Amino acid sequence: MREQAEFGKLVIFGAGLVGGSFALALKAAGQVQEVVGFGRSLSGMKQALEFGIVDRVGINPGHEIPDADLVLIASPVAQMPEVMARIAPYLGERTLVTDGGSTKMDAVAAAREFFGGRIGQFIPGHPIAGAEHSGPAAARADLYRNKKVVLTPLPENTPLDVARIRSAWEWCGAQIHELSPAEHDRIFAAVSHLPHLLSYALVYDLAQREDSGRLFAFAASGFRDFTRIAASHPEMWRDICLANRLPLLAELEAYRRQLDALYAALEANDGGRLNDVFTAARAARRAWASEAEK
Amino acid sequence: MREQAEFGKLVIFGAGLVGGSFALALKAAGQVQEVVGFGRSLSGMKQALEFGIVDRVGINPGHEIPDADLVLIASPVAQMPEVMARIAPYLGERTLVTDGGSTKMDAVAAAREFFGGRIGQFIPGHPIAGAEHSGPAAARADLYRNKKVVLTPLPENTPLDVARIRSAWEWCGAQIHELSPAEHDRIFAAVSHLPHLLSYALVYDLAQREDSGRLFAFAASGFRDFTRIAASHPEMWRDICLANRLPLLAELEAYRRQLDALYAALEANDGGRLNDVFTAARAARRAWASEAEK
Numbered sequence: 007m008r009e010q011a012e013f014g015k016l017v018i019f020g021a022g023l024v025g026g027s028f029a030l031a032l033k034a035a036g037q038v039q040e041v042v043g044f045g046r047s048l049s050g051m052k053q054a055l056e057f058g059i060v061d062r063v064g065i066n067p068g069h070e071i072p073d074a075d076l077v078l079i080a081s082p083v084a085q086m087p088e089v090m091a092r093i094a095p096y097l098g099e100r101t102l103v104t105d106g107g108s109t110k111m112d113a114v115a116a117a118r119e120f121f122g123g124r125i126g127q128f129i130p131g132h133p134i135a136g137a138e139h140s141g142p143a144a145a146r147a148d149l150y151r152n153k154k155v156v157l158t159p160l161p162e163n164t165p166l167d168v169a170r171i172r173s174a175w176e177w178c179g180a181q182i183h184e185l186s187p188a189e190h191d192r193i194f195a196a197v198s199h200l201p202h203l204l205s206y207a208l209v210y211d212l213a214q215r216e217d218s219g220r221l222f223a224f225a226a227s228g229f230r231d232f233t234r235i236a237a238s239h240p241e242m243w244r245d246i247c248l249a250n251r252l253p254l255l256a257e258l259e260a261y262r263r264q265l266d267a268l269y270a271a272l273e274a275n276d277g278g279r280l281n282d283v284f285t286a287a288r289a290a291r292r293a294w295a296s297e298a299e300k
Numbered sequence: 301m302r303e304q305a306e307f308g309k310l311v312i313f314g315a316g317l318v319g320g321s322f323a324l325a326l327k328a329a330g331q332v333q334e335v336v337g338f339g340r341s342l343s344g345m346k347q348a349l350e351f352g353i354v355d356r357v358g359i360n361p362g363h364e365i366p367d368a369d370l371v372l373i374a375s376p377v378a379q380m381p382e383v384m385a386r387i388a389p390y391l392g393e394r395t396l397v398t399d400g401g402s403t404k405m406d407a408v409a410a411a412r413e414f415f416g417g418r419i420g421q422f423i424p425g426h427p428i429a430g431a432e433h434s435g436p437a438a439a440r441a442d443l444y445r446n447k448k449v450v451l452t453p454l455p456e457n458t459p460l461d462v463a464r465i466r467s468a469w470e471w472c473g474a475q476i477h478e479l480s481p482a483e484h485d486r487i488f489a490a491v492s493h494l495p496h497l498l499s500y501a502l503v504y505d506l507a508q509r510e511d512s513g514r515l516f517a518f519a520a521s522g523f524r525d526f527t528r529i530a531a532s533h534p535e536m537w538r539d540i541c542l543a544n545r546l547p548l549l550a551e552l553e554a555y556r557r558q559l560d561a562l563y564a565a566l567e568a569n570d571g572g573r574l575n576d577v578f579t580a581a582r583a584a585r586r587a588w589a590s591e592a593e594k
Binding site for chain 2: 134135136154156183193194196197198200201202203204205206207208209210211212213214218220221222224225226227228229230231232233234235236237238239240241243244245247248251254255258259260261262264265266268269272273275277280281283284285286287288289290291292293294295297298
């Protein structure tokens with residue numbers, strides 16, 4: 007079946023949850039002939055070999071990139087420019103590059119800087135499949151099944167190249183959506199980055215207090231759900247916040263205005279206003295949940 | 301075994317999740333001889349009879365309260381004064397009254413107003429066992445097993461009466477804690493009422509926008525967890541917010557200061573500060589989770 011594989015050589019930068027699951031899914035679908043992995047830690051790459059995520063560990067991008075069909079940059083957002091700088095000199099004529107970063111305007115800016123005239127070979131992407139764990143041990147061939155993947159194609163991309171990247175993610179079982187990079191970043195600032203910031207802020211606020219032990223002792227299931235994302239990886243979320251700084255500042259500003267309005271309503275004993283806000287929120291949350299369960 | 305029951309007659313106001321589960325648990329433990337239920341809806345009380353939560357539906361408090369050993373007021377917070385006014389004239393010498401409300405200063409104020417010289421017979425309580433469902437159908441004999449129940453005894457309560465209420469909850473399998481009413485309200489403003497308000501505010505903020513459909517379309521698991529409590533009952537949470545207005549305003553004010561600081565850090569591109577806050581929050585959240593799982 008090897009001659010039918012859609013991609014001959016896949017190179018992944020980062021063989022953890024995002025990159026490792028992508029490689030495992032394409033291998034399971036028989037759509038890659040060979041996977042070469044680059045990573046920052048030797049132990050991580052050893053694990054990736056052990057788990058069958060990669061066939062070889064790459065050492066020199068100059069040897070591995072020119073004949074690669076597909077490169078997935080699944081490094082943390084902040085390290086993406088460095089990876090792009092390393093591979094840019096070696097991109098082959100047919101090499102397509104995509105990424106798995108949670109923010110897209112910054113990835114596009116870095117790609118324009120390092121890929122220059124070859125920017126058309128970079129099709130930015132963002133798979134929406136968070137999980138509590140990370141690293142090669144967390145990678146799973148079915149991670150992306152029925153999950154959303156957002157591609158944010160550039161004017162320089164050819165329709166055929168975009169279709170090839172779509173196809174790779176479709177082989178992983180994902181549902182593909184397209185947005186512009188700016189739309190993507192604005193939407194995810196609202197529905198993902200802001201909630202993380204708010205959850206961290208609440209836990210931090212309580213943890214700083216002298217009686218934090220007693221406060222936490224009485225926290226229950228509502229607190230548990232609200233703060234689950236405050237256990238997310240700090241450096242990763244610092245980098246996402248910085249990378250998506252302006253849209254996130256705008257969302258934070260809009261949210262502060264909502265809190266100011268709720269503060270005023272509560273101060274004025276305005277039960278009608280509280281009820282209106284809570285009722286509208288519950289209706290929207292319920293509609294979302296029944297839609298999301300489909 | 302009936303002669304060994306700790307309580308002869310239990311009267312519950314509200315036979316839903318909170319009151320119904322209390323009655324079922326005491327019945328299962330063989331610690332009540334008879335349960336009489338009062339409720340606002342005829343259909344709810346019929347269900348409570350059907351499910352064996354109550355043995356009889358009460359009609360006239362003047363007939364049911366004088367010989368009651370224990371009265372649990374498990375009505376919504378805002379209806380508690382009305383229930384207290386209805387039963388106050390009929391309290392027997394031995395009748396103990398407790399409640400299941402989420403706020404305690406307001407319950408104590410109402411009890412002082414209506415019970416007057418009999419305030420010592422009222423031992424305020426708050427079982428911490430939320431569930432997504434409500435009504436008699438949601439009641440379960442094991443709802444309180446290993447859950448926390450906070451009692452907030454008054455100076456007028458005798459140690460023996462407090463011990464009897466503790467004992468009733470212990471028969472339900474709960475872990476009993478004691479706080480003053482003011483401590484209780486301050487703690488729950490921080491770990492419960494504020495998170496609900498914040499979660500409602502986020503969903504409301506997004507739901508009001510023209511492009512809310514597209515925003516919600518890309519919301520994923522982080523959003524799901526953060527906003528689960530925004531599907532909570534609007535009137536119930538309006539009443540809790542109003543009942544615990546001053547402590548909640550203080551918490552909201554403290555939280556807004558945290559957001560202001562995070563806004564400033566993000567505006568200044570201060571990754572170090574973001575990292576410090578996120579790291580401290582994650583450590584506290586993880587410590588809480590491992591403690592809570594014990």
